[in-house]
Amino acid sequence: MRRIGFVLALLIGLSACTRPPEDWRVSLEEGRALLESGQALVFDIREPQEHATGVAAGTVLLPMSQWNQRLGEIPRDADRPVLLICNTQNRSAKAVQALREAGWHDVRYIHGGMSEWARRGWPMGPPSER
Template sequence: MVLGSFLGCQDRQTSKEVELITAEEMDSLVELGKVQLIDVRTPEEYAEGHIYGAVNINFLDDNFEELIEQVDKSKPVAVYCGKGGRSAKCASYMKKAGFTKIYDLNGGITEWKYKGKDLVQ
């Protein structure tokens, strides 16, 4: 029971450190050039359409950690995937790796498209 309480507190702390944002909030951050934008889907998914300005770093790639380490940790970063699972794992890793500000698109690119936001190919 004590372990469950500890893990519950730890999850709440992480959610405060990684900010889930809406498609509208992501759009504003991208428009203002306020974030480094990372698409953590596969290259095939990325090629089907991605958010303008996004760099593709495949979360499932064997050298994912090496690639993510090349991103500037001192600048805000926003991540997204298909629906939110991979980006949540990526954001968690990035927090442990010392990134200072991390945004995660709630609902991923699925939500982005649902809100009528543009994609580029």
């Protein structure tokens, strides 16, 4: 029941106007480097139809629509940073804010998102099964 409340609060919070602090984000370049070096866990929170356009290798696909069932997959105290990425950073920024308010610690979002990743021509591939 607590997870349902969390997800509802998160979805309501997505429309809020407050912006998370800048230290809760990483640049696209830093996010890519951390992902490719294995120094961070990266969760792609876009929806399946967005994943179909391509994903970055090594990301965990965790659509926000599945958070009620899968929120526990995002570690609260990981041994490496947790990064979230969406299409443009709007959802991931709000998701990071909600996660931090709910007790997650080393979680940040990748500024620019997958739309900027794709625009730069960085490597993308088809989504793999969960």
